[in-house]
Amino acid sequence: MSGNSQDEREAMPRDTNHSSASRRAFLGAAGAAATTGLAGCTGMLGGGGDSTTTLRVTAWSGNYGERFRQAIKPIFESRFDAELEVNTGWNSLLAKIQSAPADDPPFDVTVTCEPIYYNGRNAGLFEELRYEENIPNIDNVMQHYKDIRPISHGAPADGAPLTILYNNSLDQPVETWSDFTSETVKNSAGVGVDGGFWIYPLLGAGVGTDAAPSANELYQEQYHENLINTLEEWPITGWANSGTDIWRQFQGGTIDAAQWYFGQVYYDMESHPDVSFSMPDANAGYMDNWAVVRGTDKRTLGEEFINMLLDPEVQSKWSENHPLFFTTEDMSYAGDLGEYLPSTAEEAQNMALPRWGELADYSDKFSTKVKEMKTN
Numbered sequence: 016m017s018g019n020s021q022d023e024r025e026a027m028p029r030d031t032n033h034s035s036a037s038r039r040a041f042l043g044a045a046g047a048a049a050t051t052g053l054a055g056c057t058g059m060l061g062g063g064g065d066s067t068t069t070l071r072v073t074a075w076s077g078n079y080g081e082r083f084r085q086a087i088k089p090i091f092e093s094r095f096d097a098e099l100e101v102n103t104g105w106n107s108l109l110a111k112i113q114s115a116p117a118d119d120p121p122f123d124v125t126v127t128c129e130p131i132y133y134n135g136r137n138a139g140l141f142e143e144l145r146y147e148e149n150i151p152n153i154d155n156v157m158q159h160y161k162d163i164r165p166i167s168h169g170a171p172a173d174g175a176p177l178t179i180l181y182n183n184s185l186d187q188p189v190e191t192w193s194d195f196t197s198e199t200v201k202n203s204a205g206v207g208v209d210g211g212f213w214i215y216p217l218l219g220a221g222v223g224t225d226a227a228p229s230a231n232e233l234y235q236e237q238y239h240e241n242l243i244n245t246l247e248e249w250p251i252t253g254w255a256n257s258g259t260d261i262w263r264q265f266q267g268g269t270i271d272a273a274q275w276y277f278g279q280v281y282y283d284m285e286s287h288p289d290v291s292f293s294m295p296d297a298n299a300g301y302m303d304n305w306a307v308v309r310g311t312d313k314r315t316l317g318e319e320f321i322n323m324l325l326d327p328e329v330q331s332k333w334s335e336n337h338p339l340f341f342t343t344e345d346m347s348y349a350g351d352l353g354e355y356l357p358s359t360a361e362e363a364q365n366m367a368l369p370r371w372g373e374l375a376d377y378s379d380k381f382s383t384k385v386k387e388m389k390t391n
Contacts, residue, residue: 025167071122076103076258078279086336088327091320099320105211105256112308114138122373123311124320129214129371130378132304134167141168141306142314149318152325155343159360160302163368169304172324173339175278176300176366177219178355179262179293182271190270190293192223196248203271206251207264213385216367219274220246222367230299230367233374233381242382254389258283265290276301277355281338294355299367300340340366362371367385 062073074083080103091099108131111121126136135141144167146153151162153170160171163300181182181189187199193204214233221230224238224245232238240281251262264270265287277294282291305324307317323329330346333339340356341348342365348356357363370377 017331022280032140059156059358062088068313068316068319069100070095070097070124070313071100071102072105072177072320073102073108073122073125074127075107078283079103082337086333087324087329090332091323094323095316095319097316109138110134111306113138116310117314120308120310120312122308123313124305124307124317126303127169127306128174128301128303129164129211129369130375132164133371133375135306136168140309142309142311142317143168144170144307144321145318149315150322150325152343154323155327155342155345157342157360157363159363160342163302164304164370166304169306170321170325171302171342172321172339173330173333173341174297174300174302174368175276175311176294177215177230178277179295180265180273180280180282180290181293182265183289183291184273188291188293189296192219195219195223196245196270200249200272201252203274205250205270205371207255207261207270207273207275208249208251209254209256209258210254210276210389212301213381214374215276215299215301216249216274216385217242217246217381218367218369219247222295222297222299225297229297229365232264233377234370236377239377239380243347243381245390246385251388262287278337278339281352281355296365298365302342302368334363 073081079332080101084101088099088101092096102249108125108127114243117120144150151171156171163171179189179192181340182203185195185199185203189195189197189200196202200206217233218230221227221232221242224232224242226232226238226241228233232242253261253265253270253273255261255273255275257340258275261273263271265273269274280292284290305321307314307321311317327341327343327345330341330343331349334341334346334352335349338352338356348358357366
């Protein structure tokens, strides 16, 4: 995932509170998943009209939004007497809600990750979720994911591990986050990283630094200098705002390795035969919490939509279109995705997910440092 300005997302009020995969197995799974359809999920309504209820949902842009629309829209419209309008975007989600009338938000439900969820919750921009009334499927979600951050205003449904991409022409494969400071990578064209959500390159650097378990360097000030030094050691030559940027940087010779996200690259690898990928056992990732926007007149339908996202059957079908990790215990991954994505609490605990409540006091420091790196 990515975005154009994490600072915009931080500007909202806040309180101050698997193993490496072979390319052959990877492409085999991708091919199998790409040919799997959404059998049985038909029943889409027509163009709608004034009498048709429409739920407006915002998903991430890029191939996340495209795959979300392909997977989720037909399921929703087959289960509800309503139409699903899927909007996409990275930037200004909170600003759009805040600038709209309190009783007329720009959309009804939105995807969020940290810090969007943290800042939006603290600014009162999301409705409190009524789990007992409308979201009983929260019981399907692994406790580990419910413990990462408060779920009072957003339910954890999906996410993706960080993924290492590297050029096959390198002398050695790039298999761990510590390899980004290896001589192989330092002598290459360089590294591409997410230039919008700086938290994720820092999480990768934290896993590679290994001064504290599970990238906890971010939350303990005594490790910050070591963590920043590690990121500065990465030979960063490309700052990307999308997966498309990363592929262009590989093709243009700007980079020979990259930090990106499994959910955006897994099904696209066969289009880039000169690039391979690794996901170390000790890894990091992002997780999405889905929230109902304050002031919507479709609060109940929005909660029922989120309940649908937490249905293990829906998450299983969703994975046919989108190689994300999912949060429920009884879902089944399509193809060979289960080889790469956590399916148990023990596996999930090996993936460092951001805890913004513990990071908020330090976010300005990290943001300023990454800005300096981008401009130097």
